[in-house]
Amino acid sequence: METTSYRFQQQYSDALRAQRDLWRQWRATFLGLVLVPINVFVLMYMEVVTKWGAGGTGGPYPSTISLFANAILFLVAIVVLNAWYARWNPRSALERRELLIIYVMLMISTSIVSIDFLDVLVPMMTYPFRFATPENRWAEIIHPHIPKWISVRDPAAVNGWYEGDSTLYNWDTIRPWLLPVSVWCCVIFVMLFVMFCINVIVRKQWIEHDKLQFPMIELPMQITEPGHELLKNRLMWAGFAIAASISLINGLSVLLPSIPFIPVKMKDLSPNFTTKPWNAIGWTPISFYPYGIGLSFLLPLDMLFSCWFFYVMWKVIRILGSVYGVVDSAPNFPFMNQQALGAYYLIGMMALWSGRRHLADVFRAAFRGTKPCEESEGPINYRTAVFGLIAGTLLVMAFFHWIGLAPWMAIAAIALYFFLAFAISRIHAEFGPPAHDLHYMGPEVVLTSMLGTQAFTPANLTGLSWFWWFNRAYRSIPIAYQLDSLKIAHRGNISQRQIAAAIAISSLAAVFSGFWIYLHLGYQRGASVGMAGHVQHFGWEAFYRELNVWLNTDTKPDVPATVAIGWGMAFAYFLYIMKLRVSWWCFHPLGFTVSTSYSIGTLWVPMFIAWTAKLITLKTGGLKAYRVVMNFFLGLLLGDFIMGCIWPIIGWLFGIPTYSFMQ
DSSP states (O other), X not given: OHHHHHHHHHHHHHHHHXXXXXXXXXXXXXXHHHHHHHHHHHHHXXXXXXXXXXXXXXXXXXXXXSSOHHHHHHHHHHHHHHHHHHHHOGGXXXXXXXXXXXXXXXXXXXXXXXXXXXXXXXHHHHHHHHSOOTTTTHHHHTGGGSOGGGOOOOHHHHHHHHHOSSOSOSHHHHHHHXXXXXXXXXXXXHHHHHHHHHHHHHHIIIIIISOOOOGGGHHHHHHTSTTOHHHXXXXXXXXXXHHHHHXXXXXXXXXXXXXXXXXXXXXXXXXXXXXXXXGGGOOOEEOOOHHHHHHHTTSOHHHHHHHHHHHHHHHXXXXXXXXXXXXXXXXXXXXXXXXXXXXXXXXXHHHHHHTHHHHHXXXXXXXXXXXXXXXXXSSSOHHHHHHHHHHHHHHHHHHHHHTTOOHHHHHHHHHHHHHHHHHHHHHHHHTOOSOOOOTTOSHHHHHHHXXXXXXSOHHHHHHHHTTHHHHSOOTTOHHHHHHHHHHHHHHTTOOHHHHHHHHHHHHHHHHHHHHHHHHXXXXXXXXXXXXXXXXHHHHHIIIIIIIIHHHHOOOOOOHHHHHHHHHHHHHHHHHHHHHHHOTTOOOOHHHHHHTTSHHHHHHHHHHHHHHHHHHHHHHHHHHHHHHHHHHHHHHHHHHHHHHHHHHHHHXXXXXXXXXXXXX
């Protein structure tokens, strides 16, 4: 009798605990859902509204760095408020799992409503109709090839968004946007789902078997650690004080020019080199960003060394190319982006090869209908992931065929995109470089370069131009942050199904609120007159610099650029082999891969500083000393992020120009 009673009490207790856990998980998701539109507004205000800042650069631009400063700001604020609330009501305070779910939703929403994703699409929907003139003849050349259901061409709606002093909230203004925004929302959701399916398929292999490092989740994991050891660490606060003080002084200097400015932001050295061969060095910035030093310290030593070494190597090659006259005969020499693209492709191939047995098991399970024992722990089952990947990819291919691409072009372009996204996800998870942007190397550029524009019809080229909005750069590509979220769930003891729901809900909220806030700000301020210059510039890049040139220039295949892609693959493979077989080899293929990016160019000096500090720490004190010293560098990162993000909020509240701590 006593045993029966005990079992009943235990079952009742377990049921109550399960109900409480479920309530807490969905409470966190609801709080995240409330915060997503706020996060989207703050991010968009920073990246697409501000036109001021030190040197008139605007910003800051949190989504251009692999760790999002705005998401960290929100997380720290929530943790501090939650710690204060826990003193009064500890039973109902947020647990670590809830804090991490909220962070995941903020991170996912940032990756979607970023300067390299949604921010590029909205201007493209209107640009060719706003800037069509009798001289460029776009009404005859371009307009017939742009479907009405993906663009906004109503003159009043278009002009109101560019000129401002108007409102979104009347039927005549909203109506032209409804269909194209709905279509693009569907396309984005399908793309995000395909990315998620890829991550589900590789999750087990990369997280549990390969045990990739995921450096970009280290800071949020430490911030949410029970006991808040990081926030109590004196070394962390020392680093925080240094970085926050620099940002504070520089912010005050913008408001009061009599206060001296601390020169940590990038300064281009190339104007100092005016004669041959030194002027071939090109844009070469130096900077001392505290966040760059702090973030870089988290990277593996060989990765750090390779990033700054190969960046310097490219400059030396350009100078040598000028000495021997190669630059004069081949202006794109040494084809850095093409070589980097080849290295990205090689990394994707190596990831497929190393995980071939796992992938075979997954696809075998999906097509045979068997269920692996670990599948119940995943976000969705493998069958759904595999068939979702196939169906979603076919839908995206069909969409681009419907807007003008020949079937083979749609297949090739979308396959190249998702394969590149897969490779970037691997790079981000394995070594977490500060950025993986790879500007201007999307499928549309690769295909027109390899085949020449003569191989395409005007309808094909116009269809390809729409790849620009999600291929301009890859700094905040959502697939990488979906995988980060799955790793956070793994480390934070969160249900994979729950984190999948959080990703889905935050994605929906981010897309809808992103379109709404972007349009609202445009009609209120004017995209041409009251928002950051790159808003209009994104449309100019896609339609004037790219499509207009394609349509008016009958080019042949660019053989040197195509060869450079192959050479980049071969050289990255050589670095891989040497890294595996030679113990002292210090050149990492992933460092070579990302060394050509714009963002690495802005951070190569901070990476050198972090490499020097990390090398000295490991040589003198070993791993134990590294764990201690790391708190100081996390403080640099936190101090710069938090104070740097507070300044634009102050600017928004008071309508004044403020300091941008990055770019």
